[in-house]
Amino acid sequence: MNRVVYLCEDTPDGIFTAIYDAWAAGIPDGQLSIRVEDNYMMEFFTDYVYVQTDLDKAVKVARSVSRKIGHEAYDMMYKASLSCEEEKIDVIYHFLKMGFTYGPTVVTMHTNDTVCRLFELSRTVTNEAHLFREFVRFGESEEGILIARIKPKNQVLSLMAHHFADRFPEEHFVILDETHRMGLFHEKGKKWYLSPLAVDVLERIWTHSQGEKYEDLWRSFFRTIAIRERTNPKCQRNHCALRYRDYMVEFQR
């Protein structure tokens, strides 16, 4: 029998739908892979199945994972699905198979390879989201909208959303993810949502008033607060890698 490759959209919903379909089709492990459709190279002797993202199916997977393997497992799986690593779907799929066998204890199996990989994927995504919660910088447009831009490796916006929506209930704010061309939108008093953005739309939103007074004040503060006798650029770089600094006010100019 030919190998079967399921190709799906690179979102949690797309991935969970693919898992649902593959599961339902009962394809033996050795012959199955699930891949993100964007960057997949076609091969011979392979059957391709294009997965139509289906919210109902995705929710079913999420529910049964939460119920049978537990919230922690679901949480890790969700975060892993946001990863930029290609192998993520296979890892999630194997983890789920183990999970349905062992139940919630699967998350304590720290010495197992699959569990370990899933932890790592989830941890990497979580860390990046955390770093962007720290390092993202808003500027204010003339209309009073807070606008920020980031260049993450993983799809971290949904993991940043709750934090900022909770923090700034009275603000209109937007965070633009230029890597995945996505925007996180929050309107004062309403729920946040994610929306894909065309490049020109993204750039148009981004061109807000620069060089405002508070950016200068912040740079002055930032320069002053460092203790000269302890100067340590290597340590600074360890904690705040150059790749995060693209849009950080204090590292500009």
Place this chain on the structure above:
Amino acid sequence: MTIMEDLSLEEKLTILADGAKYDVACTSSGVERKGKQGMTGNTAACGICHSFSADGRCVSLLKILYTNECIYDCKYCVNRKSNDTLRTSFTPEEVCELTMQFYRRNYIEGLFLSSGIRNNPTQTMEEIYIALKMLREEHHFNGYIHVKAIPGADPRVIEMVGYLADRMSTNLELPTAEGLRELAPNKTRQTILTPLRQIQNRIGGGYSGIHRIGMQGGQDLLMKGEDNYTLMERQDNGLMVPPKNRKNFVPAGQSTQMIVGATSENDYQILSVAQALYRQFDLRRVFYSAYIALNDDSDLPAVGTKPPLLREHRLYQADWLLRFYGFEAGELLTEDRPNFNVYLDPKCEWALRHLELFPVEVNQASYAMLLRVPGIGVKSARRIVMARRTVRITFDGLKRIGVVLKRAHYFITCGGKMLYQTKIDEDYITRRILELDHKKNWELDYDITFRQLSLFQDMGMEDVS
């Protein structure tokens, strides 16, 4: 003293941030508070860092002085009366504007307001109160506030401030009363401990930064016992949910700071004082600040003396051992051996002096004992205990769990076997571990990779291992 009127906001900010920066605490941790409709801000128990300054230290709060005028003359302080520097003060409006506008842009987690003493302690505390009240009530700021309790201020004002702040701190400055008398002639141990005690009583007990690693009933921490530990809730994330009636008073607890290397106190004195502060004053954090010789004074190290960063680093590690690993000051140091070997981390140093307890069998050792193995941190110890319920742990498994085997292998067995055939000999292992650490220490000493530990400790990101 030159008091400047008519400075721009930027000039004031520069002067008043400059005067505040030697206070090392910049954590925004210890309280989890959700956002509220109509307000700006929330807080995260683990604390959030927003940037790293050129010295590699975390920038989490807008750390400023309310005023750098001061009637006192503490010898170690840049703001002391006898220093000829520009003096200025913020207005409450300016403090609010900077805090709110920086916060909205996600530059900061909140405000750290310290101050020199203008006219008298009570009046200064009152001015701080007015600024904080405006920030909370008129600007509806719901983010983090750390504020100094000024020794000698009227306790009623201190109490009022406590209801607006998340964390308060009063710096002990020097570990002994004699040291203080010598260098801070206007302060006494008593005036410093008074607000610490007052705030402690108001908060209520049980908030100390020392996390019991709970063998029940106060048994010996090193007792065998299979897995009968209790993990306190706050061991995970530093969060303790306070009972309702205490909720609004200094919910993130108190901290203090000691200067290291300005006077001749040894590590044992410093660590014992820290332990006493944790135990008797329920402090959340004690910070250590390597003295930076900026003032020319015959009672102090000469200007330009290199700050003892490596020593400071060891004290932070030891403090970490007190708080999370169940160690006591008296186990780590004694009057006969009052200082750490700066080239070894304190946990390693302890283990090397207690080789009779090692190696321990990873599949059987108690949680408390696992915590004492160099190379095993809190997270790894917990994972070991969890994982060994279902499988026998091998060296390979330990690696996956995150144990630093390079270091740990001298002290453990898996299934009765050590990883390599190794002599259990103090000199031998010490030498090998020093080789491992040599590069790191060199860098530390020359201040190349020094990391401000407090951040990582609060975020639980780094274990002393």
